[in-house]
Amino acid sequence: MERDLTPDWILQQTLNVQNTALMSFLKDKQSEQNDGKRGGLTLTVLGCGTMGIAILGGILDSLSSTSTQEVDSDAPKRLPNKFNACVRSSKGAERIKRELGQYERFKDVTVYQNDNVKPSQDADVILLGCKPYMIGPILKAEGMPKALEGKLLISILAGVTEQSIQSSLPSAEHSKIVRAMPNTAAAVRESMTVIATSSPPLEDETAVLVDWMFTRIGRIVHLPSSNMDACTALCGSGPAFTALFLESLAAGAIAMGVPRDEAYLMAAQTARGTTQLMLKGGQDGGVEHPAVLRDKVSTPGGCTIGGLMVLEEGAVRGTVSRAVREATVVASRLGEGKSGVNGPRP
Ligand SMILES: NC(=O)C1=CN([C@@H]2O[C@H](COP(=O)(O)OP(=O)(O)OC[C@H]3O[C@@H](n4cnc5c(N)ncnc54)[C@H](OP(=O)(O)O)[C@@H]3O)[C@@H](O)[C@H]2O)C=CC1
Numbered sequence: 001m002e003r004d005l006t007p008d009w010i011l012q013q014t015l016n017v018q019n020t021a022l023m024s025f026l027k028d029k030q031s032e033q034n035d036g037k038r039g040g041l042t043l044t045v046l047g048c049g050t051m052g053i054a055i056l057g058g059i060l061d062s063l064s065s066t067s068t069q070e071v072d073s074d075a076p077k078r079l080p081n082k083f084n085a086c087v088r089s090s091k092g093a094e095r096i097k098r099e100l101g102q103y104e105r106f107k108d109v110t111v112y113q114n115d116n117v118k119p120s121q122d123a124d125v126i127l128l129g130c131k132p133y134m135i136g137p138i139l140k141a142e143g144m145p146k147a148l149e150g151k152l153l154i155s156i157l158a159g160v161t162e163q164s165i166q167s168s169l170p171s172a173e174h175s176k177i178v179r180a181m182p183n184t185a186a187a188v189r190e191s192m193t194v195i196a197t198s199s200p201p202l203e204d205e206t207a208v209l210v211d212w213m214f215t216r217i218g219r220i221v222h223l224p225s226s227n228m229d230a231c232t233a234l235c236g237s238g239p240a241f242t243a244l245f246l247e248s249l250a251a252g253a254i255a256m257g258v259p260r261d262e263a264y265l266m267a268a269q270t271a272r273g274t275t276q277l278m279l280k281g282g283q284d285g286g287v288e289h290p291a292v293l294r295d296k297v298s299t300p301g302g303c304t305i306g307g308l309m310v311l312e313e314g315a316v317r318g319t320v321s322r323a324v325r326e327a328t329v330v331a332s333r334l335g336e337g338k339s340g341v342n343g344p345r346p
């Protein structure tokens with residue numbers, strides 16, 4: 001676009017540039033002050049892959065967007081302000097930069113490749129995000145037990161109990177271990193994360209920090225550790241089960257001539273609408289019972305009841321429930337320290 005370079009226009013542009021620089025300076029200062037006031041924590045993600053990136057992304061996003069405002073009301077006194085992301089391969093390191101580089105607070109992230117000791121020494125809080133069977137060797141590696149002493153360890157590993165993590169750590173002065181189970185919707189801040197209740201209970205400040213971390217990526221509930229494998233099957237595996245159902249819904253429509261892309265979009269938006277109805281709640285303020293939603297759609301003599309009867313003939317309810325039970329059993333075996341646990345059972 002052509003423009004007259006009038007003195008007024010040049011002055012305005014100069015002021016705009018100065019304003020932007022000033023705003024950015026003030027934002028940085030405010031962010032430093034918030035971190036300083038709270039005595040910032042260092043968070044290290046040991047195994048920063050799909051889930052580690054999603055969780056770290058939620059935290060960086062939240063910190064980036066609240067730095068100029070009063071901090072969130074649910075925030076702990078001390079927030080993480082430095083981050084270490086640990087991986088094994090250069091591909092893993094590249095992925096972190098590619099997926100998290102967009103966040104302003106990525107400047108506070110250091111990526112480590114094949115070095116877990118230094119970032120663990122520097123950490124106050126450690127998020128364990130490697131594969132379940134890797135945890136023993138990682139925790140027992142030279143220098144690690146000492147580096148982890150007295151730290152808060154938060155594990156998202158399927159099937160790995162707090163006791164089993166504790167047994168990989170020789171020193172008794174160890175470290176508080178908290179188990180949590182998020183899901184891949186963390187990447188869009190819609191995770192359902194189950195946090196295992198600790199025994200003895202966590203100190204207030206630690207509990208607030210753990211809740212704050214996982215509410216950055218979605219909703220949380222607290223349940224006893226004994227429920228964690230079933231929660232892994234429902235919430236952790238749930239996106240895969242739901243995706244299969246959505247794929248089947250769309251396939252039916254595609255078979256009847258609906259264009260493919262529109263069919264997937266319709267399946268996704270229909271699921272979103274249904275979950276919103278369910279979450280909006282019933283009369284008692286809780287989650288709406290799915291059977292109530294189902295009934296509202298099933299006009300007597302209509303097409304929905306016709307379709308539902310086919311699903312019942314196909315034992316969909318029993319099959320899906322059994323898949324969750326199977327995944328629960330397999331999840332519990334993931335903590336045995338080996339891979340390939342879907343194989344035959346004795
Ligand atoms: N995926 C899911 O839907 C869910 C997974 N979980 C749990 O989360 C954990 C991670 O799963 P997910 O994110 O999918 O797995 P990924 O394979 O995506 O991530 C694992 C990460 O660990 C890194 N890693 C491997 N070896 C080491 C090592 N020796 N030291 C440091 N880092 C290492 C890998 O690096 P590199 O890539 O370089 O090898 C990778 O970044 C699992 O325990 C799983 O049970 C929980 C809920 C849902």
Ligand SMILES: O=C(O)[C@@H]1CCC=N1
Binds near residue numbers: 232236237334
């Ligand atoms: O299938 C798995 O092992 C992981 C844990 C929960 C979801 N995915």
